Amino acid sequence: MNGAASVDLVLxxxxxxxxxxxxKGAEALLPWVRLHATKDYxxxxxxxxxxxxxxxxxxxxxxxxxxxxxxARGGADRLFALLARDPATLDPAERDEVARRTRVAPDWxxxxxxxxxxxAARVRSAPRPGAALNDAELLxxxxxxxxxxxxxxxxxxxxxxxxxATLPHPLISHREALLALHRRLIGDxxxxxxxxxxxxxxxxxxxxxxHPILPLLxxxxxxxxxxxxxxxxxEPFAAPEDAExxxxxxxxxxxxxxxxxxxxxxxxxxxVSPEAVELAARRxxxxxxxxxxxxxxxxxxxxxxxxxxxxxxxxxxGAGEVQLLFRDHELSDRIGFVYQRWNANDAAAxxxxxxxxxxxxxxxxxxxxxxxxxxxENCWEHYADDGGPFLDALYAGLESAPExxxxxxxxxxxxxxxxxxxxxxxxxxxxxxxHIWVGHPxxxxxxxxxxxxxxxxxxxxxxxxxxxxxxxxxxxxxxSDWFWxxxxxxxxxxxxxxxxxxxxxxxxxxxxAGLDAxxxxxxxxxxxxxxxxxxxxxxxxxxxxxxxxxxFYEWHGAGRLESGGxxxxxxxxxxxxxxxxxxxxxxxxxxxxxxxxxxxxxEIEFLAPRAVRVRVTGLGGxxxxxxxxxxxxEVALDGARAAAAKLIELALPREPLGLxxxxxxxxxxxxxxxxxxxxxxxxxxxxxxxxxxxEFGSEMWSA
Numbered sequence: 001m002n003g004a005a006s007v008d009l010v011l012x013x014x015x016x017x018x019x020x021x022x023x024k025g026a027e028a029l030l031p032w033v034r035l036h037a038t039k040d041y042x043x044x045x046x047x048x049x050x051x052x053x054x055x056x057x058x059x060x061x062x063x064x065x066x067x068x069x070x071x072a073r074g075g076a077d078r079l080f081a082l083l084a085r086d087p088a089t090l091d092p093a094e095r096d097e098v099a100r101r102t103r104v105a106p107d108w109x110x111x112x113x114x115x116x117x118x119x120a121a122r123v124r125s126a127p128r129p130g131a132a133l134n135d136a137e138l139l140x141x142x143x144x145x146x147x148x149x150x151x152x153x154x155x156x157x158x159x160x161x162x163x164x165a166t167l168p169h170p171l172i173s174h175r176e177a178l179l180a181l182h183r184r185l186i187g188d189x190x191x192x193x194x195x196x197x198x199x200x201x202x203x204x205x206x207x208x209x210x211h212p213i214l215p216l217l218x219x220x221x222x223x224x225x226x227x228x229x230x231x232x233x234x235e236p237f238a239a240p241e242d243a244e245x246x247x248x249x250x251x252x253x254x255x256x257x258x259x260x261x262x263x264x265x266x267x268x269x270x271x272v273s274p275e276a277v278e279l280a281a282r283r284x285x286x287x288x289x290x291x292x293x294x295x296x297x298x299x300x301x302x303x304x305x306x307x308x309x310x311x312x313x314x315x316x317x318g319a320g321e322v323q324l325l326f327r328d329h330e331l332s333d334r335i336g337f338v339y340q341r342w343n344a345n346d347a348a349a350x351x352x353x354x355x356x357x358x359x360x361x362x363x364x365x366x367x368x369x370x371x372x373x374x375x376x377e378n379c380w381e382h383y384a385d386d387g388g389p390f391l392d393a394l395y396a397g398l399e400s401a402p403e404x405x406x407x408x409x410x411x412x413x414x415x416x417x418x419x420x421x422x423x424x425x426x427x428x429x430x431x432x433x434x435h436i437w438v439g440h441p442x443x444x445x446x447x448x449x450x451x452x453x454x455x456x457x458x459x460x461x462x463x464x465x466x467x468x469x470x471x472x473x474x475x476x477x478x479x480s481d482w483f484w485x486x487x488x489x490x491x492x493x494x495x496x497x498x499x500x501x502x503x504x505x506x507x508x509x510x511x512x513a514g515l516d517a518x519x520x521x522x523x524x525x526x527x528x529x530x531x532x533x534x535x536x537x538x539x540x541x542x543x544x545x546x547x548x549x550x551x552f553y554e555w556h557g558a559g560r561l562e563s564g565g566x567x568x569x570x571x572x573x574x575x576x577x578x579x580x581x582x583x584x585x586x587x588x589x590x591x592x593x594x595x596x597x598x599x600x601x602x603e604i605e606f607l608a609p610r611a612v613r614v615r616v617t618g619l620g621g622x623x624x625x626x627x628x629x630x631x632x633x634e635v636a637l638d639g640a641r642a643a644a645a646k647l648i649e650l651a652l653p654r655e656p657l658g659l660x661x662x663x664x665x666x667x668x669x670x671x672x673x674x675x676x677x678x679x680x681x682x683x684x685x686x687x688x689x690x691x692x693x694x695e696f697g698s699e700m701w702s703a
Contacts, residue, residue, distance in 0.1 A: 009398070014059045015064060016060075023508040026075065029497060034182060037071065041377070042192055044058070045189070055407055057408050060193075082098050083175070115140070119133065146182065159180065197258060203411075206266070208250050211479045214268065215276050230435065272425075272427070273424065287413055293429070298424050316420065334351065336379045349397065449503070467513045469508075563577050578592075588659060590649070591649050603669075609658040662693045
């Protein structure tokens with residue numbers, strides 16, 4: 001036992017959100033950066049500032065810093081743009097989106113304002129969320145939402161206090177003042193942390209730029225080290241250059257924001273491997289951290305005791321030495337998941353007593369070094385008053401407990417001689433493996449997209465120097481969060497949107513390099529809401545192309561796909577009702593039934609057997625036009641015909657499309673607005689079928 005029965009505590013709060021910005025318009029499609037900035041990031045700094053004797057560390061992901069900067073400068077955000085409008089001006093789809101988003105808030109907000117809970121409950125139970133409330137009620141819901149995503153320490157700000165005084169009947173002016181308050185507070189986030197760092201109370205560390213899983217970037221096959229039975233993607237992916245670039249860019253961005261390069265790197269999701277640590281060492285990183293399960297997997301069984309956890313370790317690499325800290329899993333999770341429903345003082349006392357017991361029971365020449373690492377944003381939504389009472393009690397307790405010394409990671413490491421780690425397990429802070437990010441068919445399909453995109457850049461000679469923006473898009477697509485939401489591990493009603501953002505980042509890789517993006521990237525990866533299965537054709541068709549249902553039998557032998565909705569391109573104003581499809585020996589015939597007026601443009605995207613895009617324009621006029629797109633230019637498609645009146649009928653020659661006999665085909669019909677696909681049929685996959693052969697008259701063919 002150490003003589004003084006003291007303990008050193010390293011407390012690291014990790015701030016991270018994925019990049020929600022559309023790569024084309026830079027509009028944030030989800031509001032979580034802005035909301036966590038005002039509910040978690042700023043108050044975490046201000047609350048620690050009240051306890052100057054407590055030292056801590058905060059980790060920022062650079063892509064989060066980019067988004068905070070965008071928000072502070074008034075960058076586009078879809079939800080906040082809608083919140084700035086009079087509810088009476090919102091169309092039904094916009095109204096649904098506002099109601100659906102603003103019914104989501106931390107538990108403490110609903111406990112504090114029962115009127116908010118009642119409005120949110122009405123929205124949740126309504127078939128159309130926006131129709132559940134009148135304009136005044138929707139304004140009230142918006143106002144409650146903006147207050148609920150302010151930490152209570154900011155409710156005394158004049159704008160918040162004025163709005164609270166009017167509840168549950170605020171005016172538009174109160175909501176506008178709250179929006180201005182949010183903008184002002186977001187701008188205070190980075191200066192607050194920089195000030196704490198400059199006076200030495202906190203240490204700031206970074207993560208790889210876009211929060212990728214470094215060991216998987218180095219080589220996705222390294223997942224087998226931790227879990228040998230992992231099903232790997234079919235497309236090889238091994239890019240240690242990308243892993244090093246993610247580290248290098250992160251260090252540079254951090255220095256630009258906070259005025260100094262960080263000494264430490266929290267690898268995304270605590271993911272480490274010998275190769276990843278060496279890459280960090282090559283860039284001058286002095287310390288990294290992971291979970292105790294990674295340490296146990298790195299040590300022989302006889303050394304898997306708590307006395308080996310509460311100390312720093314070092315790993316010698318070909319590029320130098322890196323110090324490693326491993327977090328106490330239970331203590332970290334008690335803050336993250338256990339203390340949420342406890343009385344704040346009892347929870348803080350329990351945490352302190354556990355540290356004191358570690359000090360009493362530790363056997364070693366120096367005091368135990370206990371590392372606690374967790375997200376600094378997500379857990380507070382289930383704490384009373386956003387976790388403020390708990391944090392104040394915890395920090396006050398740490399200040400008044402002389403046997404517990406809070407240290408920054410660099411201070412703790414400098415005060416000790418680290419033991420040499422003979423080997424380092426390849427794993428993350430979740431189960432010491434990578435099953436969250438690779439192995440499921442959806443996750444692997446995303447890795448396949450990444451691998452093909454990266455190979456396309458290399459094949460086109462699009463180096464980082466020649467096409468830097470294309471590589472930035474690739475790095476954004478390498479982020480861990482997209483893979484987090486693919487598969488069955490986690491649930492969110494925004495799965496389709498995460499899916500869409502990932503694919504748009506990959507599409508941007510091709511487009512920014514001047515390449516055509518593969519049609520498969522228009523197909524959602526997730527299949528949470530599959531539409532109806534298509535009915536197969538039963539014979540050749542010979543329709544009259546006039547844009548009308550000339551007779552019942554002209555499409556009688558065709559296959560049929562009814563709109564089922566649910567994919568990433570699905571919108572509330574769905575217009576594509578059904579698709580009929582069939583052939584004769586030389587021609588593929590398509591019929592698109594629509595709800596209401598004809599759209600001005602359609603695009604037929606063939607994914608197989610050849611990647612072909614067919615654009616149909618002028619559908620509202622007398623003579624629709626059909627052309628094939630090649631390199632962004634329209635090229636004549638000889639023999640193609642179109643007609644549009646009540647519905648849309650197309651005749652496309654099979655030979656240029658590669659639709660020979662018995663050939664497998666796949667296509668998607670897109671409705672376009674301003675040259676962008678806003679609705680797709682099918683919504684969740686491609687229509688897949690086998691083109692008929694000469695014996696089709698006596699056979700059935702399947703879709």
